Amino acid sequence: xxxxxxxxxxxxxxxxxxxxxxxxxxxxxxxxxxxxxxxxxxxxxxxxxxxxxxxxxxxxxxxxxxxxxxxxxxxxxxxxxxxxxxxxxxxxxxxxxxxxxxxxxxxxxxxxxxxxxxxxxxxxxxxxxxxxxxxxxxxxxxxxxxxxxxxxxxxxxxxxxxxxxxxxxxxxxxxxxxxxxxxxxxxxxxxxxxxxxxxxxxxxxxxxxxxxxxxxxxxxxxxxxxxxxxxxxxxxxxxxxxxxxxxxxxxxxxxxxxxxxxxxxxxxxxxxxxxxxxxxxxxxxxxxxxxxxxxxxxxxxxxxxxxxxxxxxxxxxxxxxxxxxxxxxxxxxxxxxxxxxxxxxxxxxxxxxxxxx
Numbered sequence: 001x002x003x004x005x006x007x008x009x010x011x012x013x014x015x016x017x018x019x020x021x022x023x024x025x026x027x028x029x030x031x032x033x034x035x036x037x038x039x040x041x042x043x044x045x046x047x048x049x050x051x052x053x054x055x056x057x058x059x060x061x062x063x064x065x066x067x068x069x070x071x072x073x074x075x076x077x078x079x080x081x082x083x084x085x086x087x088x089x090x091x092x093x094x095x096x097x098x099x100x101x102x103x104x105x106x107x108x109x110x111x112x113x114x115x116x117x118x119x120x121x122x123x124x125x126x127x128x129x130x131x132x133x134x135x136x137x138x139x140x141x142x143x144x145x146x147x148x149x150x151x152x153x154x155x156x157x158x159x160x161x162x163x164x165x166x167x168x169x170x171x172x173x174x175x176x177x178x179x180x181x182x183x184x185x186x187x188x189x190x191x192x193x194x195x196x197x198x199x200x201x202x203x204x205x206x207x208x209x210x211x212x213x214x215x216x217x218x219x220x221x222x223x224x225x226x227x228x229x230x231x232x233x234x235x236x237x238x239x240x241x242x243x244x245x246x247x248x249x250x251x252x253x254x255x256x257x258x259x260x261x262x263x264x265x266x267x268x269x270x271x272x273x274x275x276x277x278x279x280x281x282x283x284x285x286x287x288x289x290x291x292x293x294x295x296x297x298x299x300x301x302x303x304x305x306x307x308x309x310x311x312x313x314x315x316x317x318x319x320x321x322x323x324x325x326x327x328x329x330x331x332x333x334x335x336x337x338x339x340x341x342x343x344x345x346x347x348x349x350x351x352x353x354x355x356x357x
């Protein structure tokens with residue numbers, strides 16, 4: 001009995017960094033044979049997902065689980081950590097499967113697609129392989145899986161003659177998520193003529209897809225130089241964030257980083273936020289102008305770093321609970337960014353007395 005308990009512990013340790021999944025080949029490295037795995041399935045300790053791949057009991061099911069299981073089966077003897085350490089792992093999630101993981105467009109991902117460097121066969125009707133040579137810049141990690149980048153995904157979909165309406169929705173969502181319009185244009189350049197654009201003119205095809213999919217002006221600015229005011233707003237926001245990171249932030253943030261806010265300061269901020277609600281029109285315009293920036297990974301990373309710095313500066317004795325600290329942190333962060341943006345982007349209109357008249 002104890003040996004079976006030890007075996008379960010070893011399997012759990014193996015599956016811990018693999019979404020709770022493991023393969024028969026991996027299990028063999030910790031002393032589990034096929035017969036023992038079958039017994040664990042019968043006792044409800046393991047669930048068999050496909051031939052040679054199992055999930056530990058108690059691990060929540062995931063929509064990505066079939067994809068993860070098929071990817072593990074490509075190199076069943078190697079762990080996830082070993083494989084994603086390669087410059088280009090064998091078996092990159094691509095095409096429609098990649099678009100689905102990136103949440104690009106509204107394509108039907110009825111089967112699982114991988115790009116591999118060598119010929120590969122499968123008995124599964126749900127799996128398709130594409131053979132191509134990828135570079136380290138062609139893939140990224142999404143939920144722990146190696147996936148083609150949005151730009152490479154768009155190129156692959158165009159190469160396989162995805163219809164224009166669906167490809168336009170993929171391009172739209174890639175722009176909204178922060179992929180460069182130039183990168184998308186470069187990816188589409190070889191296929192521009194297939195979709196009615198001039199030969200080798202990827203930019204023209206991007207603009208066509210934008211018109212077809214109905215991208216907001218904030219994303220249109222990424223590929224349409226005519227909308228310079230929106231681009232200028234994004235640049236101003238970048239400058240404001242630079243100031244925040246290098247110590248030239250608003251008074252609220254500076255005070256919080258130096259000594260932490262007083263109860264009165266927190267109360268004042270809470271009161272300000274509760275009673276200063278911008279008009280719907282202003283809110284909409286600001287959101288549209290900043291969408292290309294605030295929906296990017298760089299923005300999220302920067303906000304996480306700033307939030308951590310503010311939280312560490314607060315005096316926990318001044319708050320009644322961790323939730324109260326989090327609330328104060330979020331208020332200070334919002335107020336500081338708002339002040340920095342106003343200081344950076346607002347044009348002077350004269351003296352304070354003139355502005356009041």
